[in-house]
Amino acid sequence: MDPFQNYLKKLDKAKDTIKFNDKIYEILTRPQRIIEVNIPVEMDSGETKIFTGYRVQYNNFRGPYKGGIRYHHNVDMNEVKALSAWMTMKCAVVDIPMGGGKGGIIVNPKQLSKGELERLSRGYIKAMHESIGPFIDVPAPDVYTTPEIMSWMMDEYMKHNGYHYMNRAVITGKPVKDGGSLGRDKSTALGGYYVLLDALEKYSIKNPRVAIQGFGNAGSVMAELLANNKDMIVVAVSDSKGGIYKKDGINVKRLLAHKTETGTVQDFQDAINISNEELLELDVDVLIPAALENQITENNADRIKAKIVLELANGPTTPEADEILFKKNVPVVPDILSNAGGVTVSYFEWLQNLENKYWTLEEVNTKLEKIMRNSFDAVYKTASKYTVDLRTAAYINALQRIEKAYNEMKDT
Ligand code: NAD
Numbered sequence: 001m002d003p004f005q006n007y008l009k010k011l012d013k014a015k016d017t018i019k020f021n022d023k024i025y026e027i028l029t030r031p032q033r034i035i036e037v038n039i040p041v042e043m044d045s046g047e048t049k050i051f052t053g054y055r056v057q058y059n060n061f062r063g064p065y066k067g068g069i070r071y072h073h074n075v076d077m078n079e080v081k082a083l084s085a086w087m088t089m090k091c092a093v094v095d096i097p098m099g100g101g102k103g104g105i106i107v108n109p110k111q112l113s114k115g116e117l118e119r120l121s122r123g124y125i126k127a128m129h130e131s132i133g134p135f136i137d138v139p140a141p142d143v144y145t146t147p148e149i150m151s152w153m154m155d156e157y158m159k160h161n162g163y164h165y166m167n168r169a170v171i172t173g174k175p176v177k178d179g180g181s182l183g184r185d186k187s188t189a190l191g192g193y194y195v196l197l198d199a200l201e202k203y204s205i206k207n208p209r210v211a212i213q214g215f216g217n218a219g220s221v222m223a224e225l226l227a228n229n230k231d232m233i234v235v236a237v238s239d240s241k242g243g244i245y246k247k248d249g250i251n252v253k254r255l256l257a258h259k260t261e262t263g264t265v266q267d268f269q270d271a272i273n274i275s276n277e278e279l280l281e282l283d284v285d286v287l288i289p290a291a292l293e294n295q296i297t298e299n300n301a302d303r304i305k306a307k308i309v310l311e312l313a314n315g316p317t318t319p320e321a322d323e324i325l326f327k328k329n330v331p332v333v334p335d336i337l338s339n340a341g342g343v344t345v346s347y348f349e350w351l352q353n354l355e356n357k358y359w360t361l362e363e364v365n366t367k368l369e370k371i372m373r374n375s376f377d378a379v380y381k382t383a384s385k386y387t388v389d390l391r392t393a394a395y396i397n398a399l400q401r402i403e404k405a406y407n408e409m410k411d412t
Contacts, residue, residue: 001318003082003293009319011085014395017386024403028088031081033057037127039105041120044113053105053124057137058084061405062092064135065101066343068142068173069124069153075104083142086314087343090336092398094375096347101137103128109144121149125156132157134169134354140346141173150174169353172346181349183364184342189221190365191341192312194372196286199333202380205307211236211284213243213276214291215265218312218339220256222288227252236279237265240291243279244271281305289316296321304330311335326389334391336398337379344371 008029015025035055040048054077057065067087070080080102088100105124109117125132132139141150150173157170174180183190200208210226212219215237226232233249241264244250250271258268266273280287280300287306289295293315296304301321309325309332311317317325317332325332348364375397383393 001294001297002078003315004078004085006294006315006319007082007085010322010391010395013319013388014392014399017388017392018396018399020399021403024399024406028059028085028399028402031056031058031084032060033131034077034081035128035131036077037124039120039123039127041116041123043116051105051107051120051123053103053127054080055103055128055131055137055139056080056084056101057131058100058102059088059402060099060137061402061409063097063099064133065137066091066098066140066346067100067102068140069103069105069145069149070142071105071107071109071144073106073108075106080104083314086336088402089395089398090340090343091347092401093336093379093394094340094344094371095401096344096371098138098343098347101139102142103139104142117149118152121152122156125153126160129157129160132170133161134166134350138169138346138350139171140343145173147173147175147178147180150180151178154178165356166354169350172349174349179349179353181345181352181359181364182361183368184345184349185217186221187345187364187368188218188312188339188342189225191344191368191372192218192222192288192310192338193225194341194369195333195338195376196310198373198376198380199308199310199331200286203308203331205285207231207233208285208307209233209235210286210288211245211279211282211306212288212290213238213279213295213316214289214313215239215259216290219288219290220252220259222290222312223250223252224256235284236274236282238274238276238279238291239265242266243274243276244268245274245279245282246271286310289313292316294318296325298324301325302328304328306330309333310338312339314339322389322391331390333376334394337375337390337394340375341368341372344368 084102091098168179236245281303283305290312296317298320301324
């Protein structure tokens with residue numbers, strides 16, 4: 001399914017439930033601004049190649065646009081639009097004062113040398129630097145962009161706009177030595193973990209058996225967190241090459257070493273190799289999609305046996321699958337809530353840069369926990385109030401906060 005249509009369907013459902021303000025709804029059905037740039041990059045061979053990049057500034061009623069930059073050969077405008085719309089909702093669900101944006105470049109970064117990657121990243125900012133800034137639009141990493149790339153981008157921005165400490169706040173997800181925040185690397189999974197603890201309590205699930213699809217930044221850190229909790233057990237994980245299942249639990253620490261050595265989670269000890277499709281349909285208590293969009297659809301939702309789904313990936317469940325799971329009484333803790341830990345700590349990084357301060361890891365994680373747990377509680381209450389699924393409830397909370405910000409702007 002086209003991810004932007006997916007967003008619109010979910011928006012419509014929330015709007016109809018609360019009879020939301022028509023004018024603000026219309027505004028939220030399209031981005032405020034779309035920027036397209038063509039970036040000439042001198043390749044190591046001496047030839048010049050042109051790469052196309054985007055930035056979608058979806059909505060800034062609640063604060064500067066905020067969202068990552070994705071490097072992928074499949075990047076397209078509708079995907080970037082959807083991701084920027086989700087960022088708008090996500091920041092509002094966890095009530096951080098940021099709007100939504102997202103960027104992308106059509107490129108397979110694995111085919112570039114380090115020098116080419118740096119020239120491309122600097123070229124993107126050179127073309128874009130007048131449209132971003134600490135109080136305008138604050139990018140961050142996403143798929144295949146790294147802290148080092150954020151550093152190059154920050155430096156390029158400063159080259160054009162001045163080497164002032166506050167200008168470090170133009171971008172987040174930087175290495176700690178360049179003004180990054182402690183805890184940013186694990187924040188997405190940790191935020192999801194806090195939400196999971198509360199969800200398990202609300203739905204009275206004890207000693208859960210968990211399956212995780214995706215073993216990258218989000219999925220592998222989540223697996224580690226769960227493995228360190230003696231009341232939980234990780235029975236299945238997967239990556240792009242396939243998955244593994246072990247009924248009495250996977251040793252995640254050893255699995256991380258195995259993945260580093262072999263490049264895959266498969267063929268691990270005495271675990272059984274399974275496919276990604278099989279992982280989704282396992283008889284577990286918790287299913288955590290942490291890889292791609294459109295994984296749980298009308299074709300497999302009926303066969304999901306998990307008692308609860310926690311979305312660490314963006315957009316893994318289609319609206320049709322949402323309906324099926326709701327009817328089956330399987331709560332889906334939505335992406336715009338459960339993976340919001342990353343943007344929350346990005347916001348902390350922005351704040352630290354503007355105040356020229358450094359917070360301790362404990363400070364970061366304590367604040368993160370409070371925000372995630374309060375947000376889950378607020379979403380759960382809204383779901384009970386309107387008898388809707390958690391995703392619709394999360395959208396409702398977001399819409400109400402965006403409307404409030406809009407009305408406050410109008411009054412000034
Ligand atoms: P990543 O690139 O680090 O990891 C992605 C993982 O998915 C890899 O293990 C890869 O092997 C696996 N994968 C790819 N294709 C797969 C397939 N067909 N089946 C199963 N696994 C497959 O990316 P990430 O940062 O972990 O992001 C994963 C998801 O989480 C994305 O949807 C991303 O938008 C979302 N997310 C990440 C963050 C963050 O801070 N990292 C924040 C919010 C949302």
